[in-house]
Amino acid sequence: MKQQIDEKLARVRHSMSHVMAEAVLEIFPDAQIAIGPAIDNGFYYDFDLPRSLTSDDLDEISERMKNIISEDKEFKRIVVSRDEAKKMFADQVYKMELIDAIPEDQEVSIYNQGGFTDLCRGPHVESTRQLNPQAFKLLNTAGAYWRGKETNPMLTRIYATAWNTPKELRGYLKQLEEIEKRDHRKLGKELDLFSFHEEAGPGLAYWHPRGMRVKGAIENFWKDQHYKNGYEMVGTPHVGKSWLWETSGHLDFYKESMYSPMEMDKADYYVKPMNCPFHVMIYLNGKHSYRELPFRWAELGTVYRYEKAGALHGLMRVRGFTQDDAHLICTPDQMESEISEVLRFSLFMLRSFGFTDIAAYLSTQPAKSVGEKENWDAATESLRKAIEAEGLEYETDEGGGAFYGPKIDLKVKDAIGREWQLSTVQFDFNLPERFDMVFVDKDGTEKRPYMIHRALLGSIERFFGVLIEHFAGAFPLWLSPEQVCIIPVAEHFNDYGQKILSALKEKGIRAYIDDGNDRMNAKIRNAQNKKVPHMLILGEKEEQDLTVSVRYRTGKQDNGITLDEYVSSLVAKIGSHEDL
RNA sequence: GCCAAAAUAGCUCAGAGGUAGAGCAACGCACUCGUAAUGCGUAGGUCGUGGGUUCAACUCCCACUUUUGGCUCCA
Structure with missing residues (x-):
């Protein structure tokens, strides 16, 4: 079922890429077009253009795409002979190269959507009616070598994201925002x-x-x-x-x-x-x-x-x-x-670091390698056995090993x-x-x-x-740069804060005291922005009873815990790698 | 390395052919405060670097450096 959905979406994306190519050709009739596949989350198309693109160009391309979609154009698949294909794409150098690369026993097909015809194996949606003009967004341009080879000319690639519905599009854009928020360079x-x-x-x-x-x-x-x-x-x-x-x-x-x-x-x-x-x-x-x-x-x-x-x-x-x-x-x-x-x-x-979704990749002997084949085989088998014994999902990359030996790579999924x-x-x-x-x-x-x-x-x-x-920068307790921030509610309680601080430091806990001039609210805000897991709010009540009130960075809190109780639970949590 | 874009105060950003502005941070003063920003004030910039055009460049042009998005690469 999932696969069917994916296939349908891949059709939508691939068809979108043809629509984009048509739009680009409207603006640059002399553009050379290369390839435009569906990819994860969207599609791209590579062009050889007379000049580089601006963001205004992307807006215009996007507008033209919406117009093309609204014209309800049919995608027609036509099988042609090699010679016909070569005649049709005579002025498209990249397409000519692609035609030559199609194996003899494979038929050559083209797709036409009215104003635009592309050499393409398909499949596509039946008509642009099945594309939602509100469910795609051109994302950025990038340079890309023709056929991915460094020695080939550099083409202009336009990346876009495309979905079945505007809601899905919004979901994906939100995901992009989330990725940006978590960017380790920013954090x-x-x-x-x-x-x-x-x-x-x-x-x-x-x-x-x-x-x-x-x-x-x-x-x-x-x-x-x-x-x-x-x-x-x-x-x-x-x-x-x-x-x-x-x-x-x-x-x-x-x-x-x-x-x-x-x-x-x-x-x-x-x-x-x-x-x-x-x-x-x-x-x-x-x-x-x-x-x-x-x-x-x-x-x-x-x-x-x-x-x-x-x-x-x-x-x-x-x-x-x-x-x-x-x-x-x-x-x-x-x-x-x-x-x-x-x-x-x-x-x-x-x-131990909180990664639970782990997959293995086994890479075997490449064509050019050193060492005896029997050693390779034995080593590869022992790798495979070990993966299977651990019950890991794995894929095999045949011939993907380094020249000096086979390997297992482990990949984890993040949050x-x-x-x-x-x-x-x-x-x-x-x-x-x-x-x-x-x-x-x-x-x-x-x-x-x-x-x-x-x-x-x-x-x-x-x-x-x-x-x-x-x-997202909120390290679990055991990894946090600062585990505890002590916040006296007023200067008057700084001494009590210092006492708590030394008690924590003695246990090897990474703690600091914010005894500055700020109000308590500001101190909480600062500690919160630094994503400190525990904030100890100390005032009159705490000083009298020799307790602490813990505010966690989640906003939850535990008030009036005795110092001993707090320290021992803190040490235990750090040892067991608990989050907070 | 290649294609494209960016670089302004510690940070986030605004501005513009006549030598710069905000918020936060910093510093000072007052306030002594109970769960996400107390108020007032002060200081802070060769506008990434080097050339060029111009009476005048932070702004326009060129080169370089670094960064960003990709491509390529990743023992």
Whole structure:
């Protein structure tokens, strides 16, 4: 049923895109038209136009579309021969290219809606009557390479959203507003969490004290859990001599996205784009027996990669970031249990941050790859088994693995249904070989260990961005930069406030007192805007009875709780990751 | 990197070929207050950077930087 609705809506959107193309051609008769598919939430069409578009142009296109729709034009499907098609689209270079790309055994169809004919496989609605002129909106223009290839010409793409009814349209526009409200760049500034600096380099995040409180809470939890789950921490440098990167292969494959080397004592040092070669160095430091394995070495390692200028995006895409990295080095026998264990641990971590809707993606051996096929197959199977054992929904991306090994990616859904890829668990058949890593097996011979690379949160920066958007800036108690704001109702009660403050601080609670000149109402408002989970309102009653009155950021409150009772419940809530 | 747009006070924004304005924040003074903004006052800007046009540029033009929306990329 859902699928039928989706299909119908896809028809509406696709038909809308033809209407838009007609409108654009009315204004620019010489425009070259490319493709115009339905997409999630709407449609787009790519054009080669004589000039760039303004927002006035979009308004005019939109008006013309409404006129075309009101003319009740029929969408007629006509099958034509290749030659006919080529004659019809002789002056449309992109359409000519598309016609040539249609396989011989497929028929060539065109759709006509009166004033406009497009090469198209369809399907469409029967008539523009089935399109609602009040249920679409042109959103923005964007550059897009013809057929998505960087070397092809850049076309002008018009994005639009389209629905069956104006109500659905309004719902979607509201969703867009919601996304804007949650934007981590906006909230990061408002909540004073982090900043970027033009003078100091793009894509490099600066953590403010309040942001660092959250980051610290994430990292402390991360470290504790790693120690509890059989990991050891390692620490490695930020730069390494070119030998490392030549041996690892990074200089061959990723040189253009590494920061340029710096010369010291006639050697080239590179800032690290990955932690793995460093962890390998620790492994190579000694001879290892099968008895020692598996090694599980974790590090919050900050790496630097030259991301293209146009790709940078707040904390989500930066040039310097901290991977919550670990490498598992194990014997072939241990592979399966290590994989299922690391997957279990990933899920535990993600759930600890409040993500419950998690899906897995399995990527298998690509055409160009290193390593033995049987190893790939065994590794891929152990990944698949682990996913199935956890009962996760998953999709397989055949041939989608990296050249050095198969992988599992985990994606979570946030509070408003958007999917984010966080965890990744990747086999590496490349590095053990390149660095000639070995262990001594039971029979006394040297064997190659398996190496698994994994990050659970991905990068701390990006994960932090995702958390901000997921919680809309209202972090749960355990993550909040400030957990409690103490608000004396008047200056007279500041001393009592200070007493409560020290009691909370003693328990390691992130609390502060607002003992400024403002009225209580203003103090509440300020704390509320900072999304502080608890506000303690302190006045005469509280001072007399040695109690606190808690106002939660939801507006609810609990009055007259004894200090002891409050502190113990607060500590318990923080420990159990409760929201408030 | 490519296409398009933007950049004005700490923040959010207004303005305009004759060298700038609001609200909030900051600071000072008064008020001493019970659940989302007390009042009054003060200070704060080479209008992103560098060139050009002009008697005169923050405003027009060019380049650069950064940001935004996409495309491409993402070990």
